[in-house]
Amino acid sequence: MAYNIKEIALRVGVSKSTVSRVISGKGYTSPEVRERVLSVVEELKYKPSAVARAMVSQRTNNIGVIIYRDQQPIVSHPIYGKIVDSILVAAQAMGYSVYLATDRGMSLSSTDFMMEKRVEGLILISRLRQNVIEYVKKFNIPYLMVNGSTDDPEVMHFVSMDEEGGSHAASYLYQLGHRNFFVIAGPQEHRSHNLRLRGFQESMERMDENIEMSVYYSPESSFEQGYRLLEEQWDYFIGQGFTALFATNDMMALGAMKLLQQRSVPIPGQVAVMGFDDIEYAAMYSPSLTTIKVDNSKIGHDAVVMLDRLIKQEKVLSKLNEYTSELVIREST
Amino acid sequence: MAYNIKEIALRVGVSKSTVSRVISGKGYTSPEVRERVLSVVEELKYKPSAVARAMVSQRTNNIGVIIYRDQQPIVSHPIYGKIVDSILVAAQAMGYSVYLATDRGMSLSSTDFMMEKRVEGLILISRLRQNVIEYVKKFNIPYLMVNGSTDDPEVMHFVSMDEEGGSHAASYLYQLGHRNFFVIAGPQEHRSHNLRLRGFQESMERMDENIEMSVYYSPESSFEQGYRLLEEQWDYFIGQGFTALFATNDMMALGAMKLLQQRSVPIPGQVAVMGFDDIEYAAMYSPSLTTIKVDNSKIGHDAVVMLDRLIKQEKVLSKLNEYTSELVIREST
């Protein structure tokens, strides 16, 4: 069992108040006593209990991060991993400790345990159900959402400017001379995938009314599904002579690209491929993937800064925090 | 501020003891009182404070996970991400909450805060310095290391059977007919990279004394360094006519493969490429990468199970837990 302040006081021969004063550095302490206390503290490797301290100070300095996923990967997901990395770094720099948890579907169990742990704020990552949001709201605790799918105007939300990004992708591909597009869109209930698609479509229409575009919805925005979807539509794909393929995220784009390579379709010679997100692997792939970069590190960092402001009850500017996305041109186009 | 048990007791008109009994479900409580208490609890969304509970029960049900990295990626690293995923899932299933932190170099600050938080056990991930290990030891708390680099026999350690894996790789490539190898090895101070290399080399020597093998050490086991190292040795590489390239991890193998593809070297036609780890991207790459699979999910899961045993002071079998690695044959060989 860990030592406590009383034990230290006993060994030094002073009261626990004095020990407390030495450790916290506030209040008067004589140099000799201070030294004796510190030497015993060092010797026994005494660390004051954050649990007891939280009890009296009514502050835990803990924040909770919950990632909503129905299956693996959780943190090994290229986007969420990046976000968690930056949350970790920012939180530690600001003096918060982070509880990390994952919940599936509409489970509330992680929320419950976070509340019991008395976290001071909550960061909800990924697409969580509305019932979870309603539940979290009831606890009157600062929270915010990253990469979610809600239209609830009450919820502070950190997302990329998906529609704008889709539009960037459209302009770029159009400008390269492409006029017929095969588009792989993520699940329709996904806010960001929808917006990316809409931005792409509307931008195209604005530029040219005679664009050929075939849109397919993937049940999941994964590598495997990107691959499979293109495989299922292969005959049509080849028959129609599409010159460009746009997917609403990199994973699906990579999946499609993998199939194209296996079937020896030159990229970008015969078909240009473009994704969205700029995950780590996009640059590594061969050919490297042209994409729309979303700065998830910045999003994660800013989310922590904002949560801190909410915790400190400082003024916040806006509920919806949108991040500009930027075109990254690589080998696949 | 969150409600407390006294507030609930006051509203129901009973003592806090009674409320406590209703919530914990132990001791006698009359049905009517129970119902009244539960309805107020539900109405106010009261959650008992785990902080106060930890105070009296002397158990926090928290474990700490510290990832030692000098730079990003932390959790977005393909291996550590996988490990953290499985730790999260296992820990939650066993009733533990997890604090996640990261430390650089020989910093002790995460250890300190974990001790203050009174975590019941610690999982140390990645290559941490010996001074950190010595520091952790002093606290007399269950801890174990995953994917580390220590030779300290005292430290419970979870690693893959790297030497065996290197040997598998050697046999496989030899059996394919390769006799001259270009090897990219990770940093020499890395235990696992060293063992992988040694297993590869010694196995080769055992099979055939006339093997040509050029070994290069990369300062970092990353994609970029794999790429760069091959680029620097390019003339030699091409001149010598190596038919196989083995890297001691997938990231470096992929980096090298990327360069080979950019320079239009057919894989595996002219050069076969093999990695180690079987990270997610190995299968996605085109061509997909032949590698030695390390089951990091299992390692993470088992580490939690073991930590739980250490916490419960149950008997543990061995300090060193090694996981067999298995050959995964794909397109790159």
Add this chain to the structure above:
DNA sequence: ACTTAATATGGGAACGATCCCACAACAAAT
């Protein structure tokens, strides 16, 4: 009628810190 047991409830100590308050000792200022 009287012990015994089961059911039901409340009071209060304990966990390990913080922090306010009381009190001493001593110096400096009136």
Add this chain to the structure above:
DNA sequence: ATTTGTTGTGGGATCGTTCCCATATTAAGT
């Protein structure tokens, strides 16, 4: 000589639970 201020220390309430113990009521067994 008395007040005031500074320095240094200790006592004890407090935070929100759990859990032991005391007490009360009712039912059952002798």
